[in-house]
Amino acid sequence: MTSNDNDHRGLLPAGLADLLPPDAAREARAIDIAIERFAAFGYERVKPPLVEFEESLLGGPGAALAPQTFRLMDPVSQRMMGVRPDMTVQVARIAVTRLKHEPRPLRLSYGGNVIRVRGGALKPERQFAQVGTELIGVDSAEADAEAVLLAVDALRAIGVAELSVDLNLPTLVAAVGAGLKLPADTLRRVRRALDRKDEGGIAKALGDAKRAIDVFTGLLRAAGPAERGIAGLTSLKLPAAAAAEAARLSEVVKLIHAADEDLPLTLDPVEYRGLEYQTGVSFSVFALRGRHELARGGRYSAGYPEDGVSEPATGFTLYMDAVLQASEAPAARPRLFLPPGTPWRDAGPWQTKGYAVVRGVIAADDPRAEAKRLLCSHALIDKEAVPL
Amino acid sequence: MTSNDNDHRGLLPAGLADLLPPDAAREARAIDIAIERFAAFGYERVKPPLVEFEESLLGGPGAALAPQTFRLMDPVSQRMMGVRPDMTVQVARIAVTRLKHEPRPLRLSYGGNVIRVRGGALKPERQFAQVGTELIGVDSAEADAEAVLLAVDALRAIGVAELSVDLNLPTLVAAVGAGLKLPADTLRRVRRALDRKDEGGIAKALGDAKRAIDVFTGLLRAAGPAERGIAGLTSLKLPAAAAAEAARLSEVVKLIHAADEDLPLTLDPVEYRGLEYQTGVSFSVFALRGRHELARGGRYSAGYPEDGVSEPATGFTLYMDAVLQASEAPAARPRLFLPPGTPWRDAGPWQTKGYAVVRGVIAADDPRAEAKRLLCSHALIDKEAVPL
Incomplete structure (x- = not known):
């Protein structure tokens, strides 16, 4: 071989x-x-x-x-x-x-x-x-x-x-876009700017749509620790569907922190x-x-x-x-070698104590050496688990 | 829908x-x-x-x-x-x-x-x-x-x-056939007779080969309780390789019954x-x-x-x-309904007692009725697990 x-x-x-x-x-x-x-x-x-x-x-x-x-x-x-x-x-x-x-x-x-x-x-x-x-x-x-x-x-x-x-609120950006009646192409450009965390790109994509610029820039700035982010979100003039999403998120943050006040919570709403x-x-x-x-x-x-x-x-x-x-x-778990001929029922008490037992199934003259060869931590010698 | x-x-x-x-x-x-x-x-x-x-x-x-x-x-x-x-x-x-x-x-x-x-x-x-x-x-x-x-x-x-x-000894029949130098076609006919537990078919397949008839009939009759079957097997004049298989099986039966004398063991050597x-x-x-x-x-x-x-x-x-x-x-396990608003951390002690808790996540005026609707066995009322 x-x-x-x-x-x-x-x-x-x-x-x-x-x-x-x-x-x-x-x-x-x-x-x-x-x-x-x-x-x-x-x-x-x-x-x-x-x-x-x-x-x-x-x-x-x-x-x-x-x-x-x-x-x-x-x-x-x-x-x-x-x-x-x-x-x-x-x-x-x-x-x-x-x-x-x-x-x-x-x-x-x-x-x-x-x-x-x-x-x-x-x-x-x-x-x-x-x-x-x-x-x-x-x-x-x-x-x-x-x-x-x-x-x-x-x-x-x-x-x-x-x-x-x-x-996260993965449908929030779309909800804002729909609420503000933004053309699909404009929304795509906004999305790309949001992905890059690029406030200048948002303004550029939206031209003179000041409310939209304020909202999307606000969404970007709401990223970070959850309570601060929620405060940021709720201060924005969001269209109704988007405002409902933000209100839900705010409620969820409150419930999580009521259950586990020390759990670090962050927000990335876009x-x-x-x-x-x-x-x-x-x-x-x-x-x-x-x-x-x-x-x-x-x-x-x-x-x-x-x-x-x-x-x-x-x-x-x-x-x-x-x-x-x-x-x-x-x-x-410790591994205990049972020399060949050890009765099957002797395994149980050692297993109860937490040992994995490894039964000898081939002849072995030296139980200690055989136990080591088999990567056991212990060998059963004179009814004791002897560490190796 | x-x-x-x-x-x-x-x-x-x-x-x-x-x-x-x-x-x-x-x-x-x-x-x-x-x-x-x-x-x-x-x-x-x-x-x-x-x-x-x-x-x-x-x-x-x-x-x-x-x-x-x-x-x-x-x-x-x-x-x-x-x-x-x-x-x-x-x-x-x-x-x-x-x-x-x-x-x-x-x-x-x-x-x-x-x-x-x-x-x-x-x-x-x-x-x-x-x-x-x-x-x-x-x-x-x-x-x-x-x-x-x-x-x-x-x-x-x-x-x-x-x-x-x-x-079982799934290679035993082939070992006997090889040891007795039976032609492949004869062995196939013997195998079919063995599958049908058909002693007459064995004799018919083998003609006047008396030793072969005795051996295969003996294998068929060895089916049943293990110790009796082993005695039957070892009394047969098996060819060497087949005899070694039978001897191994005999040793295995001894070891199993030494470990667990009451375990019912049967033999079907063919x-x-x-x-x-x-x-x-x-x-x-x-x-x-x-x-x-x-x-x-x-x-x-x-x-x-x-x-x-x-x-x-x-x-x-x-x-x-x-x-x-x-x-x-x-x-x-018993299922305990926790009415909406029950603090998250109140679940733990009931879980430790072996209950699965089912938290109310929608408004419910009557906790007993809601618990029943949710197939719970108990409802938490005044801090007690009340059976329903």
């Missing part, structure tokens, strides 16, 4: 990886902790299949992920199926079809893996573990705040310290990238150290609006790769 | 299903319990990707599943990938490539979902949750026994009562169906009630024998759908 003979078998497609010990166990444990916190708040787990018909997978908010979805022909039905690129759309499908008669709000959680056709420029991964919740059937500030607080609760339970939350299917208060959770994005979520329409079937919803997904990078690995 | 408008969206491909509450949580919990028992015996979790190159997925023992594998073109490498139809082959790949320098035996566990192109005649499912272990790099009776005992241990921990184990890639002692675990097959496993060659890269291995997979059918559902 030459190593070249099998190394080519070990090659994985770009963006797909094996999780090895101890990372696979750590990821699974973190997912369990999150799902358990969700269950403690009444969110019940659902498990949609890895593959389903394109039509249901890519309807409603799923349409945005169509280019990222691997397709398979189903030999049974002769119809096209997709390998799920996201689970939110599946959970929403379950809510508006099989669970449509359950009382609202409906609280569901999920955890599983998704696959995308291509990795991103910054993140080459094409498989992700997604864990999250959906709160379906109500449109209230209490529900928006619950999503944020629950994401933070789960991340802390997993062991991520020093979190901060960035709040951010919309990566939030294309969000319809209201949205958020990202970061770890202060490293500024990893750990979770993202917000308000959206669950279901298939193109069929006239949709419900207000909010929810979020934890990004497990970032979550694990931002949390401490737990200590490995 | 008419119900027809969304019902077509809820349709899933044949053999693919949503797990709804409480089944999804039950399955996840059972998988956790199994993986934890495996960890207590030193099996460390790995997590291969859902999709990988055909070449590695369908090499070695994976070849048998090629017709059951969905293929995808990888736009990055322009090579064909497969959606995994099984995880054993992936775990073996990890063992012989990325973990080839780890000490042997290597103990690995896994839990995840697999997809197949078509469902079976008896089982229409095309997605399965697989959970199991692999013990790689040794060929010993102790290792064979460990696989059986660990499968039984995990199933009991999940809550399946009254287990029995059926042991069974091979569904065990095509097994190379030695194999087994199925059943629940006495219902005779569901809960787990299957046994000895095989891990790696890519066609590349000259393989290691002796044994392992098993739990079939989670059958496992859940054979175990009792745990009691649902």
